Amino acid sequence: MAAAMEKLQREITCAICRSYFSEPVTITCGHSFCRVCLSWSWRVGPTAFSCPECRQVPVVREFPAVNVRLAQLTDLSRELCSLLLQSAEGQHQCGRHKKALKLFCEDDQTPICVRCSQSPEHGAHKLSPVEEAAHNCREKIQHLQSHVGNCLKEAEELLAQEERPTVDWDWMLTGEYNRLHHILMEEQSQCLERMQQEERARQDRLSQHKQTLQDLMQELQEAGDQPNMELLQEVKQLLGRSGSVLSQRAKAVIPELRECPIPGMIQMLSQFRVDITMVPTSASPFLTISEDKRSVKAEEGWQLETNHPEDDIHHYVFAEQAFNSGRQYWEVDVTQLSQWILGIHTPYLRKKRGRNVDSCASMFLLCCVKKEEDYYLQTHPGSLDHRVKGPVLRVGVYLEYSSGTLAFYNVLQSSLIYGFSLILFTAPVTPIFCPGPPLPGAKAGPMTLCPVDSHLCACCYSCL
Template identity: 30%
Template structure:
């Protein structure tokens, strides 16, 4: 008996929690662990994920349940767990048999003869062991769902924290971009400039407060999700009778805690009209003849951007970027001096990129975001929301989505590339204090589902 108990302790227990496996998974090195224990271990450990026993790198993170080991653990559990005391057996007062069947209607235990005398129609009795295992698997399904929410909320929390860390710097740059545009028509709009910058400051404080509240709510939700996850894990390790008694209450808590997940803040600064901006830009308008037009489904700059937005995924979280059909073209003419302005109609496009790039980037099939000599405004759809980015360097732009025409202005000698919302005569963003060392070509890419 001691040998059997020792064998069970070695083969069927997790080395992390030192209890019978629940939802066992096996790594490539051959070591097995409870999936919940492994999730916690990898979440709190250093990257890359390693085996807790032999420290080998775990290359496969989307692990599947080891069904054979789960069956063996179930059989071992019936022999009597070596880490938990057996519940006291109850004897039927009528038939003097052990009560080892559970009634799912009355929620109590019966002996075999009691079950046979009451069995009519739909089966309502099951053995304690099978009922507990059934409930244990249902709890594991809830745990997987809760863990997915933990990872989702953690990713959103990290994003919110990053926004807070860079928010002041972004607002400062945003104000400088606005000031640059206002100085062009300073004598006409001095008072409006002052008013709009004050409004931007007010909006900045309001959005920053929203960030802090969102961060606080996500932090609370993260702690609550982890607490419920821990309680569900502990319940899975309880003796069968205790697990059955607390199953309904814990399953309801596990499901209810997943409701009303806090959503990340989507910051958007107002872009007020700048009087006379588009009229001033139109004096530099040029006709852009497109060259090298083609249609493709592979545009690395968008795939890179989606990877940046997806972030590192935790165990069991899949990310498959949507594929669109893209129209891609460059301007036939390059610019080496002067001021130039052109407009693009982006209405109906789900993803698009416009701006200027150097000749070497047009010849480079990689078209990656971190390339030098590209000055692009990109719009990408993420979770049914459109977001703006500039490249390079890659920076998010927190302004409202532009519908219709987008204007692109290049001041080669002044080192400025600006993007404007033509319909509203407002600024979207600008590249300031650039140093252009090579000819620049207009670039256009538009995507359709």
């Protein structure tokens, strides 16, 4: 009986609104719909006059008249379904009292019998006759159906708009990336041109310094051949000129680190920022780590025992985190330090020697050393030993494990300091830190790991 009722209901139900037919119309393909539903479908549909169910287009494109016989059949079927439903409901009985379920508990949302309504369980609940509750339920369903229909119509309209977009975002975004690429290429060209000009100027300075030394050598040779009195009369000026020439040697011979800002580089690397903390047990007696494990400070009385920083590993602080994949970026504040060392440590590093591969412990370091009034940046291993115009206040470190890349950046200038490449890592890589050695008589401050969400620029350090 239930299957027959469902089949009957399907035959008198509109495929568009999913309700009983209202003024049904039948088109040439044999499908029937509500008159209002078919009119709405033909008005907003992608193909006019096509059947909403089978998508066939009738030969005669006229709106069909109301199918009176189907309308009458719908009314009779609705009454029959209602009677069958009431009969089926009458067969339902309360499982406890074996009485007909004539009431509906609004609080529990369940049908009950009269005796159940008199029990304390439902005494304070709102009760309604089953017919009234079913009528209210159908009204709610119809209201919800109308609302869903409106939402469906809205979704179809939005989908149609997406299929025919008014703005070509693909073209616009591609243009923006092309424009950015063009700007970066211009920046690259200008940066390379500045580097070439600086290289030519350095070569000119070295050539001039060489010529000055040659002239001084010639003058010294000639002075050595002069008679005693003439030599003694000119020796004061000669020694003064010699001292002046030799004092310029360091600035002429030792290269100065080039400053090549790369727009947007630090912002791009910041998407790989990682939160790093220090291992307190890795500190030497001359180092003190803060309680939050984000800064380390050197105490007095500590000096490097060798000229090779990689050999003095017991003065380094290790990070609690180690990396064996992906990309990582962290920043370190060294504002209050004159000398410092940053880098990474890996337990086993593959080194190629011909066809053989050896394994050994290794570190890759960037060191800042102060000599008199000048600051120098050095790498171990590596060939960097350059003078900088002033102290570097904030250093960014970028690690890319798969490609074996390690790069150091001057964050405030957004410029590259030095980069290692093609490192063949075979084990996890651990960041390491060293706030020293402190200069004699100088009070060194802490080396601090910058928070992940910190984004500072040069103006933030203008008061230092």
